[in-house]
Amino acid sequence: MTLKATPLNSAHRALGAKMVDFGGWDMPVNYGSQIEEHNAVRHDAGMFDVSHMCVVDLEGANARTFLRGLLANNVDKLQVPGKALYSCMLNPEGGVIDDLIVYFFREDWFRLVVNAGTAEKDIAWMRQQNDATNSGLTITGRRDGDKAIALVAVQGPNARAKVWEVLPTAKAASQDMKPFNVVIVPDTAFGEAMVARTGYTGEDGFEIGVPATQVEALWNALVAAGVKPAGLGARDTLRLEAGMNLYGQDMDESVNPLDAGLAWTIDLVSERDFIGKAALQAKGQNAQFLGLILREKGGILRAHQKVIAASGATGEITSGTFSPSMQQAIALARVPMDVAIGDTVHVEIRDKKLAATVVKLPFVRNGKVLAA
Amino acid sequence: MNIPTDLKYTESHEWVRREADGTLTVGITDFAQDALGDIVFVELPQVGKALTAGQDAAVVESVKAASDIYAPVAGTVTEVNQATADAPDSINTDAFAAWLFKLKPTDAGAYDALMDADAYGKSTGN
Numbered sequence: 001m002t003l004k005a006t007p008l009n010s011a012h013r014a015l016g017a018k019m020v021d022f023g024g025w026d027m028p029v030n031y032g033s034q035i036e037e038h039n040a041v042r043h044d045a046g047m048f049d050v051s052h053m054c055v056v057d058l059e060g061a062n063a064r065t066f067l068r069g070l071l072a073n074n075v076d077k078l079q080v081p082g083k084a085l086y087s088c089m090l091n092p093e094g095g096v097i098d099d100l101i102v103y104f105f106r107e108d109w110f111r112l113v114v115n116a117g118t119a120e121k122d123i124a125w126m127r128q129q130n131d132a133t134n135s136g137l138t139i140t141g142r143r144d145g146d147k148a149i150a151l152v153a154v155q156g157p158n159a160r161a162k163v164w165e166v167l168p169t170a171k172a173a174s175q176d177m178k179p180f181n182v183v184i185v186p187d188t189a190f191g192e193a194m195v196a197r198t199g200y201t202g203e204d205g206f207e208i209g210v211p212a213t214q215v216e217a218l219w220n221a222l223v224a225a226g227v228k229p230a231g232l233g234a235r236d237t238l239r240l241e242a243g244m245n246l247y248g249q250d251m252d253e254s255v256n257p258l259d260a261g262l263a264w265t266i267d268l269v270s271e272r273d274f275i276g277k278a279a280l281q282a283k284g285q286n287a288q289f290l291g292l293i294l295r296e297k298g299g300i301l302r303a304h305q306k307v308i309a310a311s312g313a314t315g316e317i318t319s320g321t322f323s324p325s326m327q328q329a330i331a332l333a334r335v336p337m338d339v340a341i342g343d344t345v346h347v348e349i350r351d352k353k354l355a356a357t358v359v360k361l362p363f364v365r366n367g368k369v370l371a372a
Numbered sequence: 373m374n375i376p377t378d379l380k381y382t383e384s385h386e387w388v389r390r391e392a393d394g395t396l397t398v399g400i401t402d403f404a405q406d407a408l409g410d411i412v413f414v415e416l417p418q419v420g421k422a423l424t425a426g427q428d429a430a431v432v433e434s435v436k437a438a439s440d441i442y443a444p445v446a447g448t449v450t451e452v453n454q455a456t457a458d459a460p461d462s463i464n465t466d467a468f469a470a471w472l473f474k475l476k477p478t479d480a481g482a483y484d485a486l487m488d489a490d491a492y493g494k495s496t497g498n
Contacts, residue, residue, distance in 0.1 A: 018406075018409075029409070029436075030409060033409075033410060034409050034410050034435055034436070035410045035435065233409060233435065233436055236436075237435060297413075298415070299413055299415065299431070299433060299438065300412060300413050300433045300435075300438065302438065321435055321436070322412040322413070322433070322435050324435070329413075350415075350431070
């Protein structure tokens with residue numbers, strides 16, 4: 001199978017990136033040291049090519065009504081143009097088809113950014129629902145073709161200042177912008193840019209979308225401004241420290257999102273009906289999604305390791321790694337309901353049972369270690 | 373990629389050096405450390421443990437994955453390198469200095485059957 005490539009593929013190779021097959025995409029895992037890239041994001045500014053993710057535009061008069069039924073989070077939280085919302089898109093059984101960010105531009109134009117591996121499935125599902133509800137929307141995936149949008153996430157305490165060096169015309173529109181907001185800047189040196197104060201690292205920064213033809217020039221300008229290219233390896237350790245779920249690992253179609261730490265995004269309060277709501281109400285929450293810090297030497301916490309509570313009830317690690325910020329093995333885990341924050345549990349690593357402490361997520365936010 | 377010519381190699385990316393006393397020193401290759409990325413944990417075998425050829429003997433974990441390290445030939449573990457376990461990133465710095473364990477081979481001739489640098493280089497595309 002030929003791997004898919006983003007418009008930045010040759011730029012990654014020019015920087016000496018180590019490329020890997022990431023769900024069918026030829027992507028940089030690092031450009032030398034994953035830990036250095038991680039630390040650049042925590043302490044200065046780093047950037048990620050996230051053009052494998054897919055921008056999907058929903059256009060039409062019924063866009064809001066459609067999204068009220070499609071998404072588990074309440075799109076009515078988006079009342080001011082430029083606001084963004086994180087949400088799951090569920091199947092009728094309450095499983096997670098994908099997690100995404102929805103950006104509100106106009107009543108007849110909402111934009112979603114969806115995961116790479118699920119994009120085709122997501123668009124097919126949205127079109128099926130569009131037909132089923134006679135919503136009459138135009139649904140356009142914008143990863144390929146003439147109108148393709150490429151995405152770069154610039155993250156870190158100095159990320160915004162460095163972006164403004166490269167996109168000076170975006171400064172006025174974005175300097176007072178709150179987190180989880182977006183603006184379209186029509187006149188940058190790299191064409192029309194979407195500048196969103198969203199990200200996936202627990203740090204401040206922007207996610208920037210520009211025409212795919214312009215993204216290599218933008219990337220090179222950001223390199224020149226001192227933004228360190230970071231690979232998917234650092235992206236994973238950063239998001240894990242930030243306690244953020246990864247689709248396909250911490251949740252998927254087989255996992256109840258209430259058990260995956262996503263209850264805060266599932267609107268079971270309002271009268272609004274949405275796909276999967278009845279199933280979630282029937283199932284309820286059956287596990288907790290919490291952090292673990294390994295307290296004994298003997299390995300690194302990894303996905304699928306068994307977690308044993310003091311009561312004997314068991315859970316499972318969904319994501320685990322060595323935390324560069326904490327210099328300890330950490331994990332996201334689905335643990336039994338009788339486990340409390342501060343408890344000691346045991347994790348099976350190879351032939352050993354090693355002690356770990358249960359902590360509240362996130363581990364790290366805005367450069368500060370919160371759990372230790 | 374650095375592949376010293378005075379060592380022997382395995383398909384599973386261990387390097388092996390025959391010492392003057394006939395024991396074999398084992399580590400992981402430069403190719404392996406590069407593929408693993410930042411190494412953060414090393415688990416060494418017990419001294420005195422008898423291993424068959426190809427048996428898992430040690431574990432090296434990088435930020436992204438755990439990797440078993442196999443006995444290149446059958447033998448008994450005579451010594452382990454605690455300095456490498458205490459500073460796992462020393463493998464990234466110099467994979468051929470940061471050895472993992474020493475083995476007294478059951479069959480002294482088994483070493484000669486391992487790959488030389490040329491063959492290992494070809495097997496890794498170098």
